[in-house]
Amino acid sequence: MQTTDRFLRACNKEPVDCTPVWFMRQAGRYMAEFRAIREKHALLTVCKTPELAAEVTLQPLHRFNLDAAIIFADILLPLEPMGLAVDFVKGEGPVIYNRIKSKKDVEALRPVSPEDTLGYVATAIRYVRRELTVPLIGFAGAPFTLASYMTEGISSRDHRETKRMMYSAPDAWALLMDKLTCVIGDYLQMQVHAGAQALQVFDSWVGALSPMDYRTYVSPYMKRLFARLAPLGVPVIHFGTGTATLLEMQKEAGGSVIGLDWRVPLANGWRRLGDDVAIQGNLDPLVLFAPLPEIKRQVDDILTAAGGRNGHIFNLGHGILPETPVEGVEAVIEYVHQKSARPISKPIQ
């Protein structure tokens, strides 16, 4: 495991010796070590057992020269103490058995004290920090993305129940987003207090919205959430997919780092967002399946687009897929570090 603060330096737009790399879902099924744990324990058990969550968090760090770790957890964890019955069905992904259908259901959602109900995440963070020599990222789902799971009950392609509530029951929607914003703010604060040195807010499905709907139904809550997080004093990464037409509004909502997916050419995205923000991204996760020359070609394009500017964090545009070859992951990390290596001016002694 290497010792480096280049991830945090990049988040703060400071000079680095080479571009930092980490991957969403870097602890996952593509690794034999992870599958070995998951053969013995259900996903929720791993999340709720700090020793296991810490072990799994560290697995990719033992194997690869990654520049950051991300605590192993699931974005749906805060939904359980709110009153939802969350399960993970093999091959189907998450399922919520009592999905939110009405304002009454929203009203019945319980307030959450993260310390009392999600303390296992804080404990896992403390365990990981003891062993880790690179920065640790905490995370949570964004209100819209969590509201989508809560109203759909499953991962949805068209988010129809979510939008139906948005359009047809705007007061129920407002209350749901309000409750989620509070819970997520408290939950992320707990993670920072436990030792998370950066945060990522996953608004994975927000790209399903028109810019107008984002402005009306989502942006006010994101502004509140980021205003709540700013005083915590750690970099916050604002991530989504399919957000090509939302980027400016996402930046306005908040975050010191904006995540781009592979659909937005990095140079173009950065130009739109301006130089006062750092950028994370943006390789298509499927490129990790490609032969080495294609991997290098696509990494080269991203590094060229970043142009050696301060504030680029290399990542995928979404999480690593379960079937990804380990060799692809390794190749990208090594190649990014090698190709982006640059002299860094030292302070005069």
Place this chain on the structure above:
Amino acid sequence: MQTTDRFLRACNKEPVDCTPVWFMRQAGRYMAEFRAIREKHALLTVCKTPELAAEVTLQPLHRFNLDAAIIFADILLPLEPMGLAVDFVKGEGPVIYNRIKSKKDVEALRPVSPEDTLGYVATAIRYVRRELTVPLIGFAGAPFTLASYMTEGISSRDHRETKRMMYSAPDAWALLMDKLTCVIGDYLQMQVHAGAQALQVFDSWVGALSPMDYRTYVSPYMKRLFARLAPLGVPVIHFGTGTATLLEMQKEAGGSVIGLDWRVPLANGWRRLGDDVAIQGNLDPLVLFAPLPEIKRQVDDILTAAGGRNGHIFNLGHGILPETPVEGVEAVIEYVHQKSARPISKPIQ
């Protein structure tokens, strides 16, 4: 059924008395008349029986003041004569039992004479034209979108098999796209010869690609396809979803009308594409589930963005969903016609 050529006039960027409206999947499960037919006949039976396909095509025209019809068919129909076993499984969507896995599989795909193997579509077009008083649109899937179904075997979220072939077996990919481009060109030509007065090319899933991958792996085939279609002398609508970062390349590839989904603000999309192209779109299909005031608010925004310019065809950003309330469909059509009504200068007698 109304008599109007305002759809074709808008495709050609000529003045119209009001903005024409049609909907993708306007013949579909949201209509009781359609469900009655589907209770008695499988989807493929409806497609392959010209009397039934014609009846279903006309159903929404009998009920609503739509400005165009689209022939009832499925984008996967050409895959069967090429050698694929296509089925539609209730609640699961399309399934291909012998999906394409290798270059050998691509080589084994049969050349297709649409007249011999897809003639039922031409017959249905002739039947519809006899009764129809508005223009009839023919259509086909675009090569990438069909290649995705062929390699995945099902509707895919991440298109992993498709991209794996693109990156890892570029010669197999090139051959597959080449074969599809030929088949689709012939198939659309047959539809025009049978009476289709406009065409739509559905590249529904192309928004999964980065702009760089679109340029490398898709654009050359789209250019060939549109070059093939241009001499047919009918407007061609180039449609995709999630294409916010591909629009300029899509226009460059071809099409007299570019389809926008709801993620691209219409005024912004049109500005990027320029005034030499017509625009189709771009209401979120979920807005049809909304109460009337929200529907009107969202339609108003689109009409304001179009600004009464010649060349706007009102549509959704994707197909009508099966559970859509008929009242929403009706409300949008009436409201678009009413709000966009404008004096049209008559030629001097």
